[in-house]
Amino acid sequence: xxxxxxxxxxxxxxxxxxxxxxxxxxxxxxxxxxxxxxxxxxxxxxxxxxxxxxxxxxxxxxxxxxxxxxxxxxxxxxxxxxxxxxxxxxxxxxxxxxxxxxxxxxxxxxxxxxxxxxxxxxxxxxxxxxxxxxxxxxxxxxxxxxxxxxxxxxxxxxxxxxxxxxxxxxxxxxxxxxxxxxxxxxxxxxxxxxxxxxxxxxxxxxxxxxxxxxx
Amino acid sequence: xxxxxxxxxxxxxxxxxxxxxxxxxxxxxxxxxxxxxxxxxxxxxxxxxxxxxxxxxxxxxxxxxxxxxxxxxxxxxxxxxxxxxxxxxxxxxxxxxxxxxxxxxxxxxxxxxxxxxxxxxxxxxxxxxxxxxxxxxxxxxxxxxxxxxxxxxxxxxxxxxxxxxxxxxxxxxxxxxxxxxxxxxxxxxxxxxxxxxxxxxxxxxxxxxxxxxxxxxxxxxxxxxxxxxxxxxxxxxxxxxxxxxxxxxxxxxxxxxxxxxxxxxxxxxxxxxxxxxxxxxxxxxxxxxxxxxxxxxxxxxxxxxxxxxxxxxxxxxxxxxxxxxxxxxxxxxxxxxxxxxxxxxxxxxxxxxxxxxxxxxxxxxxxxxxxxxxxxxxxxxxxxxxxxxxxxxxxxxxxxxxxxxxxxx
Numbered sequence: 001x002x003x004x005x006x007x008x009x010x011x012x013x014x015x016x017x018x019x020x021x022x023x024x025x026x027x028x029x030x031x032x033x034x035x036x037x038x039x040x041x042x043x044x045x046x047x048x049x050x051x052x053x054x055x056x057x058x059x060x061x062x063x064x065x066x067x068x069x070x071x072x073x074x075x076x077x078x079x080x081x082x083x084x085x086x087x088x089x090x091x092x093x094x095x096x097x098x099x100x101x102x103x104x105x106x107x108x109x110x111x112x113x114x115x116x117x118x119x120x121x122x123x124x125x126x127x128x129x130x131x132x133x134x135x136x137x138x139x140x141x142x143x144x145x146x147x148x149x150x151x152x153x154x155x156x157x158x159x160x161x162x163x164x165x166x167x168x169x170x171x172x173x174x175x176x177x178x179x180x181x182x183x184x185x186x187x188x189x190x191x192x193x194x195x196x197x198x199x200x201x202x203x204x205x206x207x208x209x210x211x212x213x214x215x
Numbered sequence: 216x217x218x219x220x221x222x223x224x225x226x227x228x229x230x231x232x233x234x235x236x237x238x239x240x241x242x243x244x245x246x247x248x249x250x251x252x253x254x255x256x257x258x259x260x261x262x263x264x265x266x267x268x269x270x271x272x273x274x275x276x277x278x279x280x281x282x283x284x285x286x287x288x289x290x291x292x293x294x295x296x297x298x299x300x301x302x303x304x305x306x307x308x309x310x311x312x313x314x315x316x317x318x319x320x321x322x323x324x325x326x327x328x329x330x331x332x333x334x335x336x337x338x339x340x341x342x343x344x345x346x347x348x349x350x351x352x353x354x355x356x357x358x359x360x361x362x363x364x365x366x367x368x369x370x371x372x373x374x375x376x377x378x379x380x381x382x383x384x385x386x387x388x389x390x391x392x393x394x395x396x397x398x399x400x401x402x403x404x405x406x407x408x409x410x411x412x413x414x415x416x417x418x419x420x421x422x423x424x425x426x427x428x429x430x431x432x433x434x435x436x437x438x439x440x441x442x443x444x445x446x447x448x449x450x451x452x453x454x455x456x457x458x459x460x461x462x463x464x465x466x467x468x469x470x471x472x473x474x475x476x477x478x479x480x481x482x483x484x485x486x487x488x489x490x491x492x493x494x495x496x497x498x499x500x501x502x503x504x505x506x507x508x509x510x511x512x513x514x515x516x517x518x519x520x521x522x523x524x525x526x527x528x529x530x531x532x533x534x535x536x537x538x539x540x541x542x543x544x545x546x547x548x549x550x551x552x553x554x555x556x557x558x559x560x561x562x563x564x565x566x567x568x569x570x571x572x573x574x575x576x577x578x579x580x581x582x583x584x585x586x587x588x589x590x591x592x593x594x595x596x597x598x599x600x601x602x603x604x605x606x607x608x609x610x611x612x613x614x615x616x617x618x619x620x621x622x623x624x
Contacts, residue, residue, distance in 0.1 A: 003242065003407060007235040014230055015223075018567050022560020029557075085557055143537045150546050205544050 026096075029086050033099045036079045037106070043072045044109050062121035066161075069113050073164065076106050080167060100134075101172045108176055111166045115196065126159075126213040128152060129166045129193040131186060141189065144203040148190035151206050159215035221522050222561060225515050226568055232508070233571045239403035240578060247402055247457060251363040258288040259358060259419065260339030261347060264331035266296040268349040269305055271464065275349055276309040276318070283355040291318040293349075294335045297325030302349075328415070329431035329438035336422065336430055344420045346439075350464040351416040352380055360459035361419045371424040371451030372443065373459075374401065374410065375417040380462035382585065386472045390465040392587055392595045396579045402455045409500045410453040411509075412440045416463040424451060435489075437482025444490055448501045473606065480610030481618075483509060513607055520604030572596075 080103055087096050114127050130152050132145045156165045184193060188201040194212045265272055295303045306320050323334050336344055357375060364373040376398045379391040404410045428445050435441040443453055466472040487509050496502025541548035
């Protein structure tokens with residue numbers, strides 16, 4: 001083997017090592033995401049059972065169910081932003097996309113929890129759903145998504161427990177999400193649904209949203 | 216995705232060249248430091264082309280006096296290439312002042328370095344032609360060290376181990392690190408017979424080969440690279456004498472460095488254009504190695520900086536658009552700014568290649584006594600190569616605009 005062939009083989013070897021380490025790091029990331037989502041699923045199940053319990057035994061435990069729901073929301077929100085960054089860094093494991101869909105379902109479950117809890121316990125917080133697209137975004141759409149997030153996070157900071165913020169990804173091919181989009185005839189993103197009735201399509205300023213949020 | 220592919224392709228080529236040199240090092244490191252004996256001392260004609268060198272030429276000649284080479288076998292030819300300063304007078308005085316035996320001074324109409332060298336070759340009477348720059352200082356054994364490597368008729372040229380004579384300014388230190396690395400890579404390239412330059416500070420040639428291939432190309436801005444390619448194309452070998460130390464003056468300011476490198480880069484394009492039709496030629500290093508690698512070198516630096524600038528401008532534009540929109544919505548664009556970055560396989564690969572490159576740099580430093588300042592190495596690794604991309608861009612622009620002048624002095 002001449003020096004050129006040997007150098008080529010070694011170069012390929014270095015690239016393979018790099019790819020192998022990359023796959024390893026991706027797998028570690030996936031297991032972390034799975035672990036986090038697994039814990040969120042337990043909390044969700046816990047909150048769901050608590051809701052059933054409250055439904056059967058009366059409203060004395062409403063406050064505790066509310067706290068549980070909030071803790072659940074905080075946790076999945078944190079995992080959501082983690083997964084989002086990790087998806088960008090993950091090259092070799094398409095599995096991470098599946099984890100994202102699972103995350104969207106957990107957020108959807110949180111939304112349903114919040115609706116149920118509000119009805120049963122007569123809470124007056126606002127459910128604010130932020131619908132956005134993730135795939136094939138133009139620069140303009142990406143900027144509008146980020147801005148809508150920032151506007152809603154500012155509102156959440158101001159309203160605190162008076163507002164439940166539920167970020168949902170629209171283009172994940174889930175029937176539950178597709179139904180929401182069809183029902184509210186949502187065509188443009190970002191979109192915001194407040195208390196399941198007020199729908200805003202496209203980037204919406206805080207003033208327009210505030211009018212409908214019981215802050 | 217397209218940028219990832221570009222990144223990986225560039226990284227692949229970089230890794231290949233680093234691995235080639237590391238391979239050559241491990242295969243030949245025993246041979247590099249083998250002491251050779253000079254059995255016969257052949258006569259040499261040492262040609263010094265000089266154009267407006269009044270500041271340095273006297274010092275160069277003073278040091279030449281101390282060269283360890285038999286005076287009866289050393290002919291020194293200074294070719295004043297139509298200097299407009301006192302170069303000619305200073306050399307004339309130095310002949311009597313230093314009593315340098317065998318020194319001949321000629322003057323001619325200005326025609327560029329290559330024409331001065333060809334003029335000197337015509338005047339030279341010996342079978343070996345040593346060429347040195349007027350601002351270079353030879354170690355006393357440099358010529359003997361070079362001559363030890365003419366061990367077969369196939370060896371048409373031997374080049375030397377060049378370092379910076381001044382290392383005070385930042386730019387000189389950068390160039391000295393560069394020269395230290397080049398000294399090792401050039402020696403290693405000898406074993407693959409792909410030495411791509413016989414640099415001006417000191418190279419020795421067989422006169423009959425120079426005559427046979429037509430001497431130096433007077434139209435080329437880097438005649439020392441072009442002649443090396445022509446020698447290899449003609450089927451000869453070039454060797455490097457690691458023990459032949461030469462100290463040369465290099466630009467000590469950014470402006471001078473830039474002008475010199477742009478000139479070299481234009482010369483590189485000229486040489487590439489001249490030999491591009493030889494690509495794929497299996498019987499010599501030019502077509503099978505030097506032409507493809509110089510093409511890869513130029514295109515990598517241009518594509519690399521192009522992608523880098525495109526992404527930088529795109530990100531800056533995005534942030535600007537985001538900021539404008541944020542302000543129009545009454546938001547602070549910096550309030551939710553995050554600088555999170557996750558390690559992915561591209562970074563791992565980049566680091567792997569970086570560490571293999573460090574091996575080569577470590578080898579270069581281990582063979583030299585000079586130590587750089589602590590911050591010189593990171594700057595040399597991360598900033599200095601980026602400058603070359605801009606140099607190449609500027610050179611391509613100038614080349615296609617037809618500005619192919621000497622650019623210095």
